[in-house]
Amino acid sequence: MLLRSPSLASEEPPPFDLKGSLFTLTVLHLFKLDRVAIERHLTEKIKQAPGFFNNTPVVIDLEGLEESRDGVDFAALYELLKGCGMVPVGIRNGNPKLQAVARLAGLPLLPESRSVGSVKKAEQGAEPVAARGRIVNHPVRSGQQIYAPNGDLIILGTVSAGAEIMADGHVHVYGLLRGRAQAGVRGDLEARIFCQGLEAELISIAGRYRVSEQIGSDDWGKAAQIRLADDRLIIDHLTR
Amino acid sequence: MATVIVVTSGKGGVGKTTTSASFATGLAQRGYRTAVIDFDVGLRNLDLIMGCERRVVYDFINVINNEANLNQALIRDKRVENLYILPASQTRDKEALTKEGVEKILHELKQSFDYIVCDSPAGIERGALMSLYFADEALVVTNPEVSSVRDSDRILGILASRSRRAEQGDEPVKEHLVLARYAPERADRGDMLGVDDVLEILGISLLGVIPESPTVLQSSNAGVPVILEEGSDAGAAYSDLVDRFLGKDLPHRFLVTQKKGFLKRLFGGN
Numbered sequence: 351m352l353l354r355s356p357s358l359a360s361e362e363p364p365p366f367d368l369k370g371s372l373f374t375l376t377v378l379h380l381f382k383l384d385r386v387a388i389e390r391h392l393t394e395k396i397k398q399a400p401g402f403f404n405n406t407p408v409v410i411d412l413e414g415l416e417e418s419r420d421g422v423d424f425a426a427l428y429e430l431l432k433g434c435g436m437v438p439v440g441i442r443n444g445n446p447k448l449q450a451v452a453r454l455a456g457l458p459l460l461p462e463s464r465s466v467g468s469v470k471k472a473e474q475g476a477e478p479v480a481a482r483g484r485i486v487n488h489p490v491r492s493g494q495q496i497y498a499p500n501g502d503l504i505i506l507g508t509v510s511a512g513a514e515i516m517a518d519g520h521v522h523v524y525g526l527l528r529g530r531a532q533a534g535v536r537g538d539l540e541a542r543i544f545c546q547g548l549e550a551e552l553i554s555i556a557g558r559y560r561v562s563e564q565i566g567s568d569d570w571g572k573a574a575q576i577r578l579a580d581d582r583l584i585i586d587h588l589t590r
Numbered sequence: 591m592a593t594v595i596v597v598t599s600g601k602g603g604v605g606k607t608t609t610s611a612s613f614a615t616g617l618a619q620r621g622y623r624t625a626v627i628d629f630d631v632g633l634r635n636l637d638l639i640m641g642c643e644r645r646v647v648y649d650f651i652n653v654i655n656n657e658a659n660l661n662q663a664l665i666r667d668k669r670v671e672n673l674y675i676l677p678a679s680q681t682r683d684k685e686a687l688t689k690e691g692v693e694k695i696l697h698e699l700k701q702s703f704d705y706i707v708c709d710s711p712a713g714i715e716r717g718a719l720m721s722l723y724f725a726d727e728a729l730v731v732t733n734p735e736v737s738s739v740r741d742s743d744r745i746l747g748i749l750a751s752r753s754r755r756a757e758q759g760d761e762p763v764k765e766h767l768v769l770a771r772y773a774p775e776r777a778d779r780g781d782m783l784g785v786d787d788v789l790e791i792l793g794i795s796l797l798g799v800i801p802e803s804p805t806v807l808q809s810s811n812a813g814v815p816v817i818l819e820e821g822s823d824a825g826a827a828y829s830d831l832v833d834r835f836l837g838k839d840l841p842h843r844f845l846v847t848q849k850k851g852f853l854k855r856l857f858g859g860n
């Protein structure tokens with residue numbers, strides 16, 4: 351779908367295009383309006399995977415929200431989530447009254463998506479449906495291959511030589527990176543690789559790669575970030 | 591409840607069968623009822639190292655196929671009480687090794703044994719996968735060289751993802767490292783990886799270091815597990831390994847180059 355802004359009488363090119371597009375968004379299923387509890391749980395999540403909510407757009411789902419006489423202070427909720435690195439972009443479900451209040455706070459109602467039954471799952475502590483990342487709690491051994499589609503891959507442990515980790519988004523390794531790591535495998539030039547010790551067989555971002563031979567001895571074994579700049583792979587040391 | 595222990599490595603010829611034989615013998619010597627199973631269908635040699643090859647009537651596959659019962663197939667060790675060997679088939683093909691069949695046998699063995707030791711074949715094919723699938727603990731046998739360590743890493747990945755414990759989300763298989771055929775002087779010279787190098791790569795706890803020793807080949811030719819060989823350093827290392835497995839806190843021996851004696855120092859030579 352391509353909606354060109356109607357060209358006005360003049361021939362000058364329009365200042366913008368409107369295009370429809372599909373996005374994967376994180377949905378926050380809100381069950382209870384307990385500020386303190388929300389903040390505590392989010393802080394806990396962030397502690398497990400720092401940078402996990404890095405300006406992540408989220409949709410607030412009100413389906414499972416328990417009734418409360420005081421209504422919902424969406425402005426305060428917005429600030430709270432913002433403070434934890436999320437950017438609320440709208441709401442989903444909820445009764446018309448809540449929807450009206452949300453709209454006033456700048457949070458429009460988004461149409462129902464197709465994943466039903468997700469509220470139940472979230473209640474049981476399962477992963478949210480639109481998980482943007484994948485966290486692996488163990489070392490990745492030779493011969494194993496792990497891919498995080500649509501998001502980041504976070505490895506809590508060492509990635510052995512002969513192992514391969516890939517993500518559409520960033521790759522984080524809280525351990526030594528000795529195997530192959532590829533970030534932005536579907537072409538995201540902004541994707542990066544982070545690791546606590548760079549001894550990789552191969553590092554690649556959006557298809558631009560270096561093999562271990564091309565990693566300088568100055569960078570070898572260092573905590574590092576790998577990013578693309580002008581189509582070149584750059585290795586920066588991470589300092590503490 | 592019996593504990594199932596797989597002795598595995600990925601790479602061939604690193605000392606799995608040698609380790610299985612001595613480990614099982616050591617457990618039985620210490621009073622535990624122990625069965626050791628040869629999963630190397632087609633290449634059986636556990637019975638050779640255990641010195642019972644001339645008493646094999648039925649094998650593992652016979653029992654799986656209901657052609658014999660366990661009591662008929664288990665061979666009682668003549669030297670050590672409480673020790674039984676379940677030999678592999680020399681002739682049959684590996685397809686007979688089914689998950690259901692292995693489970694049935696292990697279940698039955700668990701009723702009357704304390705420890706069940708599974709000697710894995712090399713590689714990561716069916717036999718190796720079956721031998722580790724039901725394991726509670728694993729002895730990962732590694733030689734101090736890069737290819738062997740790499741294969742052990744691979745096996746550790748399989749233990750963590752494709753064992754029954756992994757599939758059912760139970761407590762993971764407990765992993766122990768056995769560094770076999772270790773020659774300190776070669777490690778010192780840099781011809782081989784050192785103990786620390788291997789530990790650093792694999793990141794699991796060290797159960798034992800078995801020195802490279804000519805008595806291993808001699809005793810396996812004689813059909814005697816090396817742990818029964820008096821005065822053998824490899825045998826002593828296996829003995830320590832068994833004690834450590836059972837919870838004793840013993841220092842690792844055979845890690846450093848033997849000091850040369852006075853005469854050797856005087857006249858040189860190795």
Ligand SMILES: Nc1ncnc2c1ncn2[C@@H]1O[C@H](COP(=O)(O)OP(=O)(O)OP(=O)(O)O)[C@@H](O)[C@H]1O
Binds near residue numbers: 602803
């Ligand atoms: N500590 C040691 N010192 C010297 N030789 C050893 C030692 N351990 C094993 N060996 C020798 O290495 C060879 C292979 O040993 P073994 O059969 O135990 O290995 P394996 O891992 O079971 O092999 P496969 O993969 O073929 O089943 C044998 O000849 C054995 O005598």
Ligand SMILES: [Mg+2]
Binds near residue numbers: 606608630711
């Ligand atoms: Mg063998």
